Structures are given as C-alpha cells and as structure tokens.
Amino acid sequence: MTQKNINDMLTSYDKKNLTICTVCSHSSLQIFNGARKEGFKTLGIAIGEKKKFYDAFPLGKPDEFLIVNNYKDILKCTDELRKKNVVVIPHGSFVEYFGADNFIKLDLPTFGNRNVLMWESDRKMEREWLEGAGLTMPQEIKNPKDINKPVIVKYHGAKGGKGFFIAKTFDEFQKRIQKNKSFTIQEFVMGTRYYLHYFYSPIQDDAYKLSKGSLQLLSMDRRDETTIDEVHRLGSIAELEELGIHPTFVVTGNIPIVMRESLLPKVFKMGESVVEKSLELFGGIIGSFCLETVITEDLEFKVFEISARIVAGTNPYIAGSPYSEMIQPDLSTGRRIAQEIKYAAKKNLLHEVLS
Ligand code: ATP
Numbered sequence: 614m615t616q617k618n619i620n621d622m623l624t625s626y627d628k629k630n631l632t633i634c635t636v637c638s639h640s641s642l643q644i645f646n647g648a649r650k651e652g653f654k655t656l657g658i659a660i661g662e663k664k665k666f667y668d669a670f671p672l673g674k675p676d677e678f679l680i681v682n683n684y685k686d687i688l689k690c691t692d693e694l695r696k697k698n699v700v701v702i703p704h705g706s707f708v709e710y711f712g713a714d715n716f717i718k719l720d721l722p723t724f725g726n727r728n729v730l731m732w733e734s735d736r737k738m739e740r741e742w743l744e745g746a747g748l749t750m751p752q753e754i755k756n757p758k759d760i761n762k763p764v765i766v767k768y769h770g771a772k773g774g775k776g777f778f779i780a781k782t783f784d785e786f787q788k789r790i791q792k793n794k795s796f797t798i799q800e801f802v803m804g805t806r807y808y809l810h811y812f813y814s815p816i817q818d819d820a821y822k823l824s825k826g827s828l829q830l831l832s833m834d835r836r837d838e839t840t841i842d843e844v845h846r847l848g849s850i851a852e853l854e855e856l857g858i859h860p861t862f863v864v865t866g867n868i869p870i871v872m873r874e875s876l877l878p879k880v881f882k883m884g885e886s887v888v889e890k891s892l893e894l895f896g897g898i899i900g901s902f903c904l905e906t907v908i909t910e911d912l913e914f915k916v917f918e919i920s921a922r923i924v925a926g927t928n929p930y931i932a933g934s935p936y937s938e939m940i941q942p943d944l945s946t947g948r949r950i951a952q953e954i955k956y957a958a959k960k961n962l963l964h965e966v967l968s
Contacts, residue, residue, distance in 0.1 A: 642673030647947030774862030834926035
C-alpha cells in the first residue's frame with residue numbers, strides 16, 4: 614500500500630463518520646473505550662468467534678463485530694470495511710499474528726506509519742535506528758564462545774519472550790540452545806525495567822516540542838513475566854537450574870509504575886531522539902510507541918527494544934495514568950489515538966497520521 618493509495622481511499626471517506634476498528638485482543642477494550650469517549654463508532658474484528666467476555670464490559674465493547682475464520686481472511690473483507698469508513702488501529706497481537714507482510718498489504722487506512730515495520734522487525738535495523746539516535750542498547754554478543762557474563766538469548770519471531778533463556782557461560786548456552794532457530798545473544802542488563810509509553814503527534818504542537826510536532830509521555834509499566842518474576846519463591850535461580858528448572862519470560866500481565874522525577878528529562882530526551890531519527894530514516898514513528906528499558910544502578914538507560922504502536926502495558930491506565938492525568942483527566946493511550954484521528958479529520962490532515 615502506498616501513501617497515495619491510502620490518500621485516494623481517504624478522499625472517498627465520510628470524515629465525519631469514521632469507524633475505529635481493531636482486532637479483539639491485546640488492548641482492544643482500551644482502544645474501543647477511548648474511541649467511544651471521543652464519539653467514534655467502533656468495530657471489532659473477532660477471530661474465529663465473538664468473545665463472550667466483551668458483553669461484561671459495555672464501555673469497552675465495540676458497537677459491531679466482524680467475525681472472520683482467521684487473521685488472513687481480514688484481507689477479504691476490506692471492501693466491506695471501507696464502506697464503513699474504517700480506520701484500523703494496529704496493536705501488538707494484530708501485527709504479530711496477522712503478519713507484517715499482510716499488514717503492509719492491508720488496503721485500509723491504518724493509524725501510524727507502516728514504514729516503521731521493517732525498521733522495528735529486523736533486529737539489525739532496529740539497532741541502527743536506536744543507536745543512531747544516540748540510545749544505549751545492551752551489548753550484542755556475536756559469538757557464543759565469547760559469553761563471559763550473564764546473557765539473554767532471544768529467538769527471532771518469538772512471541773512475547775517465549776523460549777528466551779539466560780546463560781552465564783558458553784557451556785550453559787550449548788545445553789539450552791535450540792540449533793534449528795535463529796537467535797540473538799544480548800548482555801543481560803542488571804537493573805530495573807521500565808516500559809515507557811510515548812505518543813508522538815506530527816500535527817500538534819502543544820506538548821514537548823520537536824522539530825515537527827510534539828511528544829507526550831502518557832504512562833509507563835513493568836511487565837509481569839512468568840516464571841522469572843516469581844521463580845525466587847521456590848529458591849535461588851542457581852538451585853533451581855541444578856534441578857533443570859529454568860526461568861522463562863512469557864508475559865502474563867502489566868504492573869503500573871512511576872519513575873523518580875529526576876529521570877524524566879532523560880526519558881524525554883530518548884523519546885525525542887528516537888522520533889527525530891525516525892523522521893530522518895523513514896518519515897517518522899507516528900502515534901504511540903514504547904521504549905523497553907532497563908535502568909542500571911548508575912541511573913543509565915539501556916533500551917532493549919522498541920514497540921512502534923500501542924502496547925498492552927498501557928492497559929492499566931484506561932482511566933488515565935499519573936502522567937496523563939497532568940495532560941487531561943481520564944486520558945488513556947486508546948483515547949489519545951482517537952483524539953489524534955479526530956483532530957486530523959477536522960483539520961483535513963488524516964494523511965499525516967494514517968498510512
Ligand atoms: P515483545 O515483542 O513482546 O516486546 P520480545 O519477544 O521481543 O517481546 P523482549 O521484549 O526483547 O522480547 O524481551 C522479553 C523480556 O526479556 C523483557 O520484557 C525483559 O524482561 C527481558 N529482557 C529482554 N532483553 C533483556 C536484556 N538485555 N537484559 C535483561 N532483560 C532483558
């Protein structure tokens with residue numbers, strides 16, 4: 614899909630009658646709730662079947678469901694969706710399970726810049742972008758034989774940290790590695806984890822100003838990961854490893870968190886550099902994004918990943934966060950996305966925030 618295709622599509626849209634649409638999963642309750650608060654109609658794409666639990670959350674339930682057998686079938690429904698003036702909001706599960714290739718082809722206006730996908734999904738390009746922006750990332754260990762401190766081994770395309778493991782020596786690495794999968798080895802950064810939820814608007818100037826538009830910090834979370842976050846209840850990791858029990862990194866939920874205020878200048882500086890570099894590299898990371906960081910005891914940030922869209926870590930803040938409360942009461946990331954679309958529609962700037 615080129616930007617021209619999307620812009621052509623938008624000319625036939627009734628801009629006063631847009632429908633906010635996403636796949637029913639991940640942060641969809643929040644997205645629908647936020648859209649509803651901003652006066653939009655909402656449509657939920659349910660994969661396989663309509664999930665009954667939406668009935669229990671009337672303010673998070675979409676006005677309408679579209680049920681498809683599988684993710685790929687979304688591609689067959691785009692004519693129908695366009696007639697409803699649908700704007701798609703991508704989230705982590707949507708892009709992961711639909712597949713970046715399909716997402717790029719999707720002939721519907723989507724919130725954000727699709728060019729970000731290749732920069733984010735290729736670990737090499739991601740590093741080029743983030744380090745190019747002056748951020749510090751965990752050191753990469755190219756040769757497993759060079760492991761001389763704790764490392765985390767990450768399989769490519771693993772969903773939500775699945776299968777990742779820690780090794781402290783080459784021997785430990787050899788014992789655990791699944792040779793048929795491609796992987797990256799990173800220094801395991803000691804410190805505390807903060808997942809920072811930003812929002813970049815290329816069309817509004819009323820926040821932390823950048824060369825174009827402005828940046829907000831809406832919230833932050835820490836992920837709850839099983840079994841690493843609770844494994845100590847059974848004994849030390851070393852003891853358990855002797856028994857063949859290894860910690861894992863599968864996300865099960867998200868915990869609200871607030872950072873000491875003196876670190877906020879660094880948080881904004883990092884967000885600023887990431888956006889400025891993205892403008893230079895591929896036209897900008899638009900809307901919500903998350904830097905996944907570890908803060909060391911020297912109060913340095915190491916960024917191990919960027920997510921270029923709404924993350925599930927924003928879900929604790931459907932009624933606002935300690936940060937968004939200082940922007941506007943009751944402001945979630947889902948609602949902020951809806952506001953951006955509403956503002957863009959009113960000012961005839963949808964082409965700046967949709968691709
Ligand atoms: P997602 O795409 O959902 O963000 P992922 O599968 O790409 O997840 P990461 O976010 O890179 O995986 O890592 C999963 C978890 O592993 C992190 O949430 C964090 O707890 C831990 N982790 C990742 N990299 C490091 C590191 N370099 N040092 C310490 N812990 C790390």
